[in-house]
Amino acid sequence: MxxxxxxxxxxxxxxxxxxxxxxxxxxxxxxxxxxxxxxxxxxxxxxxxxxxxxxxxxxxxxxxxxxxxxxxxxxxxxxxxxxxxxxxxxxxxxxxxxxxxxxxxxxxxxxxxxxxxxxxxxxxxxxxxxxxxxxxxxxxxxxxxxxxxxxxxxxxxxxxxxxxxxxxxxxxxxxxxxxxxxxxxxxxxxxxxxxxxxxxxxxxxxxxxxxxxxxxxxxxxxxxxxPFVMRFLGSVNAFPARVVGGRARVGGLEFDAPHREGGWSEEPAHLFVRPHELELFRTPAPESFAATVERVTPLGGTVRVELSAPSVEGGLEAELEPRRAEALALAPGDRVYAAPRRLRLFPAGPGDSLTSSGL
Amino acid sequence: MDPRPGGGAVKVTGAVREQLPVAGPASVRPPPGDGAGGGARAPGAAGEAVGAPAERSSRPRRPATEDPAWIRRGLTALALGFLALFVGLPVAAVLSEAFSKGAALYLAALREPEALAAIRLTLLTAGIAVPLNAAFGLAAAWSVTRFRYRGKDLLLSLIDLPFGVSPVIAGMVIVLLFGARGLLGPWLVAHGCRIVFAIPGVVLATVFVTFPFVARELIPFLEAQGTEEEEAALTLGASGWQIFTRVTLPNVRWSLLYGLVLCNARAMGEFGAVSVVSGHVRGLTDTIPLHVEILYDEYDFAAAFAVASLLLLLAVLTLAAKQLLEWRAGGRGAPHGSRS
CATH class of the missing domain: 3.40.50.300 (P-loop containing nucleotide triphosphate hydrolases)
Incomplete structure (x- = not known):
């Protein structure tokens, strides 16, 4: 029934x-x-x-x-x-x-x-x-x-x-x-x-x-x-962004804004990247954040890497497959480049800041 | 709120706490395996001065077994001596005085028509006050713990009022209200209804001084228990009456009985309030305690103590019932899941 x-x-x-x-x-x-x-x-x-x-x-x-x-x-x-x-x-x-x-x-x-x-x-x-x-x-x-x-x-x-x-x-x-x-x-x-x-x-x-x-x-x-659902289901990297001409600007970088009904106007937005959708490279990659490894934590199925980046307040978090982590052989203090493989963009609603999402 | 008995016991050190149960009723504690049982039944319990501190966990210092033997023995002797002096001796005095002129006179004192009338009146008074208390206690406890409304705190304080005022005042209030010159007196006299200096006054005074007992037992218990079981019964299709008789009442039965036992003891033993309103009409409005006083005033000590021994018997029965109920409640009524 x-x-x-x-x-x-x-x-x-x-x-x-x-x-x-x-x-x-x-x-x-x-x-x-x-x-x-x-x-x-x-x-x-x-x-x-x-x-x-x-x-x-x-x-x-x-x-x-x-x-x-x-x-x-x-x-x-x-x-x-x-x-x-x-x-x-x-x-x-x-x-x-x-x-x-x-x-x-x-x-x-x-x-x-x-x-x-x-x-x-x-x-x-x-x-x-x-x-x-x-x-x-x-x-x-x-x-x-x-x-x-x-x-x-x-x-x-x-x-x-x-x-x-x-x-x-x-x-x-x-x-x-x-x-x-x-x-x-x-x-x-x-x-x-x-x-x-x-x-x-x-x-x-x-x-x-x-x-x-x-x-x-x-x-x-x-x-x-x-943004609430994004944040509630698992951990996520969140960035304040601004959409200009169909591109999202974050900390000196620019990404193509994902498709949205009605298109994007010029407006503030929140950009989210899941840790497992953040790829790390030893060498500079296009559209990536320059970052420093702070901590590497093996979690069994994945390896969590905490990063600090001058352009991102509060740092970044990435999750790598163990084999990828092994290939990179990261240690605290290493310089890396973090490139989002997939990102999600939401218009910033009134009164809805990145830090207060009801969690 | 909680008239914690035995203020002296609270001050003693951790080591001493371990000693006290030796002298006190160690069986007060619930049987092992249900720690939650004892917690629900805290208030009231006025004869528990010695047992209560045993519940408290002692501080992590050296175990009590390491205390010097002289402290152990000394404190035990002190506690036992105290008990003997203030409980044993009076009880013995009452009994010896009651039988001082032989068992025949003891029985004669009890068989006297006036004594029998006092016993009957006491039983009648308790027989009315105790069921009224059960009804009032259940209703008040239910209302206080199950509904949200304004003035609830006021109601809670009012329930405690009879514990707070001297029973004499309770008696005076009844005289003021129902006496010949009282507020309602003239009207009552005009309608041929006598309350003060008659049995209804005795009953009213007794009801007034005893009415907190059941409510005071039930409120903490129902509060700790929460409403989930009743809600479950509701969703399972039980009617209001079925919820009350099949879920609520079985859950509170030991608390309720415990409250009723204490209430009964007070109803039978009440002196002050009843003394004011009864008018001491021998063979008519005298309860057992009042009858004891009259006999005593007439220097009929043997008879006075013989009748008083009935109250002593009541005290012993009450203690036994209380002990039994605590033991039962510890085994069964203990809440099994805590609510967050």
Whole structure:
């Protein structure tokens, strides 16, 4: 079942958590709401779940407005970051809760709970209490509990945020496989880019109560729609630039401005280069920054090189493949030339400086 | 806010802290394996002076086992001696005086019609005050921890008011309001309703002095617990009543019972406020503490102490119940996940 969110606004006192959000979550897809803390993603999830009322706008489930529906009628499964298991109930009774409050026959409850515990691979732990389970197990109980009534939508609020890195990794993959099995429309809140990219079909980037971009992980990474998205997804070198005659001027250099709808006028802009798209040379290269190596850090799959350049405030960062790094044999103090292989240019919006992008 | 008992114990050094549980009730601590359990139940706990410092972690100095034996023994003896002098001796005095004229007279003192009336009234008063307290405590704690509204801080301070004022003042207020010359008195008299110097006054005074107990127990507990479980229940389709009976109440049950035990002890033992409003009508408006006073004033010491031993029994039962509840709450009600 699809979820449509239309013009949703929500304030808490003077704080505007959502400032007009439009979003469609297509049926059967796993969509991640990704953004820094305070961007409104959890508020949006809680509105979809029916735990908060929007000040304006509406939420539709499969085209039907749900504003007047009780949480029971909405039939939405919600999984909380801190599990929110009923601590006085056993695993079995936790999973059975939604069926019990609906007064379903005992045989049906038994069968459904056993089926769900099998699905989340917790068969045999029926009589444990939440306090006797590990974090990963608790979160799987919470998931089974949320699925008990066969909800039409599954909502997950930073479900793996409270787990250690290793368990988180396993659960992510497991969640993705589970989704491939049951194809439930799922909305997933996270602040972790890696998590969103690994699990989701589509990623919704949110910032300061607004949706910045919606797309597949590849789309939002390769074609970021705004400086915020550019900065939020991975590290980036940022330069203040000025576009003159279709060319971007940065620190004495000039680059061809990338294509843009409507073309470029003469205006200030922000130019971004990802570290892995910055090439280093020992000899002067065309359109490159003269720089000095400050620090070389092997990171396993790549080698990070920190550079200082007189024309660039705050320095540069490059990421090289290990073989390239080996060929260059860089050491701190070496003189190099850094040439952007690919750059992205955004017009500098009013009041939007390079250093304050909501991160 | 938190009337931390045993100010003297706070001043002692780290080394001494390790010693105190030897003399005190070491079993106050929750069973091992659930460190969070003890934290939720801090306030109130007025008999815990000796056990409380054991919870605090000692500073990383030399371990207590290295302390000289004379300090260890000396402090233990001091604590035990103190207990014997201020608790053991009075208890023994009460019991010995109660039985000073033999067990037969002890029983006779309790079977006297006026004593029985006092016992009945005390039970009735507690029977009314304690359920009222449960209802008020739950409502107040729920409202304070679950809603955002103006005047919440004021409500919180008002809940503490009966702990802050002398019970005598509570009694005076009731006389001022409902007495024959009071604000509502004439109207009540005109309608044939007697409150002061009658049973309703005794109940009212008791309710007033006891009403913070349950709320004070529940508020910190509900605050620490957060609303996530209730929200989860809501999204799972539970109605408001189902959420309350299936999630909230089971979670707070030990805190609630603990508050009720303390409330009951105070309701049965209250003297000051009740003394002002009861009018001391023998066999009618006397509670156990008032009856003890009357017997004592009449130099009937054996009977006075016999009746007083009932209150002593109540204290022992209360302590046992408190201990049991703390142990249960430590094992079950401990919050398992903390909220950021």
């Amino acid at each position: 699809s979820i449509e969110i239309r013009g949703v606004r929500k304030s808490f006192g003077a704080f505007q958590a959502l400032r007009g959000v439009d979003l469609t979550v297509p049926s059967g897809e796993l969509t991640a709401l990704l953004g820094p803390s305070g961007c409104g993603k959890t508020t949006l999830l809680r509105i979809v779940a029916g735990l908060e009322e929007p000040d304006q706008g509406e939420v539709r489930h499969h085209g039907e407005p749900v504003a007047d529906a009780t949480p029971r009628d909405r039939n939405v499964g919600l999984v909380f970051q801190h599990y929110a298991l009923f601590r006085h109930l056993t695993v079995f009774e936790n999973v059975a809760f939604a069926l019990r409050v609906r007064r379903r026959p005992r045989a049906e409850v038994d069968a459904r709970v056993r089926e769900l515990l099998g699905l989340v691979q917790l068969s045999g732990l029926e009589d444990r209490r939440p306090a006797q389970l590990s974090g990963g197990q608790r979160q799987r109980v919470a998931l089974a509990r949320a699925l008990a009534t066969r909800p039409r939508v599954l909502l997950l609020d930073e479900p793996f945020g409270a787990l250690d890195a290793r368990v988180r990794q396993d659960l992510r993959r497991w969640l993705r496989r589970l989704h491939d099995e049951i194809h439930l429309t799922t909305l997933f809140v996270t602040h972790d880019q890696e998590e969103a990219f690994e699990v989701a079909d589509r990623v919704v980037l949110m910032n300061r109560g607004l949706v910045e971009q919606v797309g597949t992980p590849r789309q939002v990474f390769e074609e970021p729609a705004s």
